Amino acid sequence: MRLELRINGSVRSLEVEPLKRLLDVLREDLILTGTKEGCGEGECGACAVLLDGQLVNSCLVAVCQAAGASVVTIEGLSSSALTPLQRSFVECGGAQCGICTPGMIVAGQCFLDSGAAATDEAVREAIAGNLCRCTGYTKIVESIQHAARETR
Amino acid sequence: MKPTITGQPLARIDGHAKVTGAARYSAEVQISGVAYGVLVTSACARGRILAIETNDAEREPGVLAVITPKNALRLPDTKVPENDRVVQVLQDDRIVYSNQPVALVVAETLEGAMHAALLVKVHEEKEPATVRLDDEIKNAFEPEPQSASGKKSADQVRGDPARGLREAAMRIDETYQTPYETHNPLEPHATTAVWNGPDRLTVYDATQGVFGVRKKLAKMFALPTGNVRVLTKFVGGGFGCKGTPWSHVILAALAAKQVGRPVKLVLTRPQMFGMVGGRPLTRQRLSVGANKQGKLTALRHESVSTTSRFDDFLEPAASVSRHSYACENMATSHRLVRLDIATPTYMRAPGEATGGFALESAIDELAHALKMDPLALRLASYAETDPTEDKPFSSKSLRKCYAEGARRFGWAWNKRSPARADGMLVGVGMATSSYPAYFSKAEALARMLPDGTALVTSGAVDLGGGTYTVMSQVAADAIGLPMDRVRFDLGDSEMPEAPRSGGSQTAASCASAVLLAGRALRDKLVRMAVADAGSPLLGARPDEVLIENGRMTANGRTDSFADVVKRAGGAPVEERARAGPDEARKKWSLHSFGAQFVEVLVDPDLGHVRVKRLVGVFAGGRILNARLARSQLMGGMVWGIGMALHEETVYDEKIGRIMTRDLADYHVPAHADVQVIEPYFIEEEDVHVDPAGVKGIGEIGITGTAAAIANAVFNATGKRVRSLPITPDKLL
Numbered sequence: 001m002r003l004e005l006r007i008n009g010s011v012r013s014l015e016v017e018p019l020k021r022l023l024d025v026l027r028e029d030l031i032l033t034g035t036k037e038g039c040g041e042g043e044c045g046a047c048a049v050l051l052d053g054q055l056v057n058s059c060l061v062a063v064c065q066a067a068g069a070s071v072v073t074i075e076g077l078s079s080s081a082l083t084p085l086q087r088s089f090v091e092c093g094g095a096q097c098g099i100c101t102p103g104m105i106v107a108g109q110c111f112l113d114s115g116a117a118a119t120d121e122a123v124r125e126a127i128a129g130n131l132c133r134c135t136g137y138t139k140i141v142e143s144i145q146h147a148a149r150e151t152r
Numbered sequence: 153m154k155p156t157i158t159g160q161p162l163a164r165i166d167g168h169a170k171v172t173g174a175a176r177y178s179a180e181v182q183i184s185g186v187a188y189g190v191l192v193t194s195a196c197a198r199g200r201i202l203a204i205e206t207n208d209a210e211r212e213p214g215v216l217a218v219i220t221p222k223n224a225l226r227l228p229d230t231k232v233p234e235n236d237r238v239v240q241v242l243q244d245d246r247i248v249y250s251n252q253p254v255a256l257v258v259a260e261t262l263e264g265a266m267h268a269a270l271l272v273k274v275h276e277e278k279e280p281a282t283v284r285l286d287d288e289i290k291n292a293f294e295p296e297p298q299s300a301s302g303k304k305s306a307d308q309v310r311g312d313p314a315r316g317l318r319e320a321a322m323r324i325d326e327t328y329q330t331p332y333e334t335h336n337p338l339e340p341h342a343t344t345a346v347w348n349g350p351d352r353l354t355v356y357d358a359t360q361g362v363f364g365v366r367k368k369l370a371k372m373f374a375l376p377t378g379n380v381r382v383l384t385k386f387v388g389g390g391f392g393c394k395g396t397p398w399s400h401v402i403l404a405a406l407a408a409k410q411v412g413r414p415v416k417l418v419l420t421r422p423q424m425f426g427m428v429g430g431r432p433l434t435r436q437r438l439s440v441g442a443n444k445q446g447k448l449t450a451l452r453h454e455s456v457s458t459t460s461r462f463d464d465f466l467e468p469a470a471s472v473s474r475h476s477y478a479c480e481n482m483a484t485s486h487r488l489v490r491l492d493i494a495t496p497t498y499m500r501a502p503g504e505a506t507g508g509f510a511l512e513s514a515i516d517e518l519a520h521a522l523k524m525d526p527l528a529l530r531l532a533s534y535a536e537t538d539p540t541e542d543k544p545f546s547s548k549s550l551r552k553c554y555a556e557g558a559r560r561f562g563w564a565w566n567k568r569s570p571a572r573a574d575g576m577l578v579g580v581g582m583a584t585s586s587y588p589a590y591f592s593k594a595e596a597l598a599r600m601l602p603d604g605t606a607l608v609t610s611g612a613v614d615l616g617g618g619t620y621t622v623m624s625q626v627a628a629d630a631i632g633l634p635m636d637r638v639r640f641d642l643g644d645s646e647m648p649e650a651p652r653s654g655g656s657q658t659a660a661s662c663a664s665a666v667l668l669a670g671r672a673l674r675d676k677l678v679r680m681a682v683a684d685a686g687s688p689l690l691g692a693r694p695d696e697v698l699i700e701n702g703r704m705t706a707n708g709r710t711d712s713f714a715d716v717v718k719r720a721g722g723a724p725v726e727e728r729a730r731a732g733p734d735e736a737r738k739k740w741s742l743h744s745f746g747a748q749f750v751e752v753l754v755d756p757d758l759g760h761v762r763v764k765r766l767v768g769v770f771a772g773g774r775i776l777n778a779r780l781a782r783s784q785l786m787g788g789m790v791w792g793i794g795m796a797l798h799e800e801t802v803y804d805e806k807i808g809r810i811m812t813r814d815l816a817d818y819h820v821p822a823h824a825d826v827q828v829i830e831p832y833f834i835e836e837e838d839v840h841v842d843p844a845g846v847k848g849i850g851e852i853g854i855t856g857t858a859a860a861i862a863n864a865v866f867n868a869t870g871k872r873v874r875s876l877p878i879t880p881d882k883l884l
Contacts, residue, residue: 017263019263020263021263024262024263027180028261028262031182032173033173033176033177033179033180034172034173034174035173036177036338036339036388037340037418038338038339038340038421038815039421039814039815040420040421041421041814041815041816043814043815043816044338044815046338073173074171074172074173075172075173075174078172082168082171082172086171086172087171089167089170089171090163090164090167090168090171091163093163093164093779093780093782093783095164095167095170095171096389096616096617096783096784096787097337097338097339097386097387097388097389097615097616098166098169098170098175098177098386098388098616099177099337099338099339099388099389100338101170101171102171102173105171124823124824127823128822128823128824130823131338131815131820131822132338133336133337133338133389133391133787133820134338134389134616134783134787135783135786135787136783136786136787136788136789136790136791136821136826136829137790137821137822137823137826138786138826138829139783139786140823141823
């Protein structure tokens with residue numbers, strides 16, 4: 001079926017299978033490979049994107065559910081310069097192998113945009129749906145808290 | 153010249169690519185005309201494929217092939233290279249473990265291949281299978297020496313352990329068990345295979361070593377090695393499971409040949425349980441004796457670990473006891489047991505992670521039996537030289553690690569810590585960490601370009617530890633350039649050969665080669681300058697030339713690398729160097745050491761354990777970049793938390809199938825499991841280990857952690873858990 005999506009601000013018209021995973025549309029059809037697949041069943045959060053501002057795991061979203069909606073991926077968070085959160089991930093060592101990183105940053109940005117206080121507990125709760133196998137998490141939490149201090 | 157950039161805690165240079173999503177991993181390389189492969193795997197653990205119904209799948213639009221043992225291309229060679237793992241690549245009808253590849257669907261689209269794979273019906277003839285260690289332990293056998301880590305023999309004896317035990321004032325004789333575990337890097341295994349003509353193959357693979365993949369593909373497809381090219385620019389974690397090429401790598405190449413199209417094959421998370429290895433189960437008996445002062449009189453460490461029916465992988469768990477403590481009477485042994493499982497493989501700190509749990513738990517038990525501070529008992533048998541090999545350590549700062557860790561943690565030995573006001577039980581524990589310092593042959597090429605920038609290459613990979621960054625730092629210093637004028641590239645089998653990134657050897661091996669190549673290039677440029685009539689440095693002695701930021705200065709006159717290259721015609725000037733272990737290195741016992749201290753809280757009603765604080769102090773030779781090294785160590789320590797409390801690959805023992813086949817059932821530590829993690833270094837100058845002075849830090853963070861946590865749980869609850877993971881049921 002043909003459907004329209006607003007991806008990172010620009011409208012894309014696509015001819016796709018309606019039940020195709022949004023994740024595969026992003027990665028295979030639109031070559032937006034910043035969104036990662038870690039588990040394919042909503043456990044790891046590597047495929048997190050914003051769907052009309054809501055944090056979702058794109059492996060669990062059929063593309064027809066996103067018809068007419070606005071999707072923001074890691075590629076859509078920054079234009080030429082890095083965002084404060086992206087900068088923090090580089091500076092604080094929040095990224096290691098880099099597979100969980102886009103999902104962590106999308107989830108972290110969603111949290112920062114909510115305006116909630118970036119306490120240790122609140123940050124951990126905000127990214128509870130994102131697994132990391134390399135960093136041991138501490139530096140990811142630090143990255144988000146550092147960005148919160150920079151931007152508020 | 154004193155290095156100025158190496159050692160600086162710089163941010164990773166691949167950080168920008170990773171935080172923007174621009175970094176392209178193996179599944180993301182864009183190849184025109186690529187088709188998608190999806191595997192179908194076996195249900196039973198042992199048997200035969202009777203028939204595979206492929207009609208429904210083949211009728212689906214876009215399906216290019218359903219490849220089964222019946223119609224698969226015959227490989228010219230089904231044997232794998234030496235020291236590589238046996239694979240199952242649709243060449244026969246045998247089923248040798250559950251979740252083994254039995255068919256491969258290739259289609260125009262990913263969803264088309266996924267759907268068609270569900271339509272393939274496999275009829276299996278089941279044979280009796282067992283995955284229970286107890287059923288087969290009577291058939292335990294002594295493995296061949298070459299399959300043991302470091303080619304050491306399976307058994308070693310020194311002195312008279314039986315007498316040492318008899319004469320001990322206190323003895324501990326206990327059995328410890330570590331479970332099957334699965335690596336689960338967050339990036340799934342992925343291979344894209346492209347044939348450029350009938351005998352030229354290019355493969356983009358999520359691997360820890362491009363040369364091993366090249367070797368295996370070349371052998372199995374009977375191609376000249378030079379006709380196979382393997383690339384990997386970014387790898388999303390490995391931890392051992394991407395160390396050797398598994399079945400899917402060969403199958404991607406086979407499928408691409410069969411359908412005449414490039415094929416991309418990505419494993420699903422459930423397919424990563426078994427097919428790509430995992431940590432084997434170990435059962436270890438520790439018999440330890442000490443005199444009244446806590447000095448060890450005997451140490452016997454016997455390990456049994458599991459392997460498959462068709463391949464030998466030995467987890468060298470008892471090896472850790474060979475160099476840890478001063479003891480006159482020691483015996484270590486390894487035995488293997490065959491089960492109907494997939495072949496296990498190296499998993500972060502193979503041997504030391506599992507063996508260290510048993511040894512460091514037993515040492516703690518001994519200390520408690522003697523009513524001694526476990527740290528004091530360890531110091532009473534501190535090994536000043538390697539007790540098994542009778543060699544000096546190239547460097548050993550463990551005493552400093554103990555002292556610094558105790559100070560940072562506030563270690564105060566109590567036989568039992570008092571519970572908190574809220575009823576939570578509090579416990580403290582500690583353990584020793586260690587891992588061998590491996591150094592393998594590596595080559596690097598350093599090239600000065602006419603614009604005065606350098607390109608340095610070595611075919612290593614970066615699993616996320618920071619190879620791109622630290623090699624750039626080492627190269628910049630070696631050549632005499634600032635960081636922004638050096639580019640280091642890796643991950644291509646066309647580059648100079650580097651070892652597989654495993655065993656914490658990449659920094660040591662690759663940095664040594666980069667260092668030597670960089671220095672050779674610098675020296676060559678100086679020699680060219682002083683012999684060049686067009687150079688202001690003509691006639692200067694090479695040893696009086698000072699180099700800084702790409703400029704050479706002598707006697708008040710200067711020349712630049714860029715000008716030397718331009719005057720020589722503009723072609724890049726290059727030098728290649730090889731680093732590797734020599735005879736002199738064999739005189740030393742080479743290990744990283746560390747000490748970990750932990751505080752746990754245990755809920756007495758729920759049996760739930762939380763690691764409140766984990767302090768680790770590590771001595772791993774020279775630290776090339778403290779910021780990245782701290783990340784590596786923290787990650788390793790958190791792996792230790794996972795090993796202690798969460799991780800277990802659980803088999804259904806009746807059907808031989810892994811039941812924990814995803815991240816919902818196989819528990820890795822999550823944000824909430826991690827509280828305060830504090831890694832520290834003791835820097836060492838070690839001139840014997842390798843030219844770069846690096847011992848490696850990728851594995852040591854996980855060693856000792858599980859024992860420290862188990863020891864703390866004992867301190868909190870009085871319950872000694874000798875079988876990991878320490879789940880609530882074991883404490884209630």
